[in-house]
Each structure stands twice: as structure tokens, then as C-alpha cells.
Amino acid sequence: MNKPTLLTTGKQLGDKLYVFSIYDLEPSGVLVQAYNQAAQVEYLLPISEKELVGTNLDRSVESLQKLLDSITLQPYGGSDLALQSNFETIKRQKKRPTGDDVEAYIKAPGDMGPDNKSIHEILCTGMVELCKEKPGGLAAVRWLGEWLLANNPKKPCVTEEE
Numbered sequence: 104m105n106k107p108t109l110l111t112t113g114k115q116l117g118d119k120l121y122v123f124s125i126y127d128l129e130p131s132g133v134l135v136q137a138y139n140q141a142a143q144v145e146y147l148l149p150i151s152e153k154e155l156v157g158t159n160l161d162r163s164v165e166s167l168q169k170l171l172d173s174i175t176l177q178p179y180g181g182s183d184l185a186l187q188s189n190f191e192t193i194k195r196q197k198k199r200p201t202g203d204d205v206e207a208y209i210k211a212p213g214d215m216g217p218d219n220k221s222i223h224e225i226l227c228t229g230m231v232e233l234c235k236e237k238p239g240g241l242a243a244v245r246w247l248g249e250w251l252l253a254n255n256p257k258k259p260c261v262t263e264e265e
Contacts, residue, residue, distance in 0.1 A: 157192035
């Protein structure tokens with residue numbers, strides 16, 4: 104990471120010792136990283152500038168230490184763990200699917216239109232149509248975006264009353 108480290112310290116979470124680093128992402132906020140070398144696990148907690156201000160925290164060592172004191176390792180999304188802050192103004196992390204979870208979600212049959220198409224099937228159809236049109240560069244991205252909007256099986260149907 105090429106961002107300046109504002110604070111690095113050790114902290115016990117549960118029965119394990121973690122090295123905590125807080126990186127300055129100004130003007131976006133800060134990034135809290137917890138790393139346990141023995142288990143080779145890393146946890147990240149991005150905190151926006153708005154969340155910092157809402158918690159009356161700044162980039163001083165005292166404020167950052169107060170922030171670290173509020174951080175715990177909490178279960179989320181089943182057996183996974185995530186860094187969370189006890190401050191109300193700092194948003195709770197949400198489960199982000201990765202790898203096989205993403206693939207399963209995209210390929211799962213869904214309620215995408217009358218044919219119950221999966222996201223994968225819709226994207227494949229769009230890509231075939233894109234190859235037929237052959238736009239170049241960013242025009243291809245724009246074309247696919249417009250095609251997806253025009254062929255959205257969940258597009259709301261608006262009817263006008265008489």
C-alpha cells in the first residue's frame with residue numbers, strides 16, 4: 104500500500120494478537136487493517152470521512168487509538184469474521200461474496216423474467232449480441248449497458264390509467 108500509515112500497533116482480539124495499521128485515504132477516509140501473522144489472516148475495515156466526522160474523530164493519534172479501542176472481530180455471513188466498530192456512526196460491514204459464491208449466484212436459476220433465466224444466461228445472450236454488432240472500445244461497454252437496460256427481464260411495466 105502506498106498510502107501513509109497513521110498508526111501501527113498491536114491489539115489482542117479474542118485469543119490472538121493482531122498488528123493493526125490505519126492508513127490515510129484522505130479525502131475518502133481511513134482504512135483499518137488487522138493482520139495475524141501466525142494464522143496468516145487479514146481483515147480490513149474502510150471508514151469514510153463522513154463516518155469519521157460523525158464519530159468526532161480526526162487523524163490525531165488519540166482519535167485513532169479511540170477508533171482502535173472500538174474495533175472488534177465479529178462473525179458475519181456464516182462462519183466468516185469481519186472487523187466492526189462499536190461506534191454507531193460507522194457502518195457495519197456487509198458480506199461480499201467471492202469466488203465460488205459469486206459464480207453460484209450468477210449461474211443460479213432465478214426469477215429473471217418469464218423464462219427464469221440466470222444472470223449468466225442473460226449476460227451470455229448480451230455478449231453474443233455484442234459480438235454481432237462489433238462496436239469498438241468504450242462504445243462496446245456503452246452498447247452492452249444499453250442492451251442490458253433494454254432487455255432487462257425485471258424492467259417495470261408501467262401502464263397508464265384511462
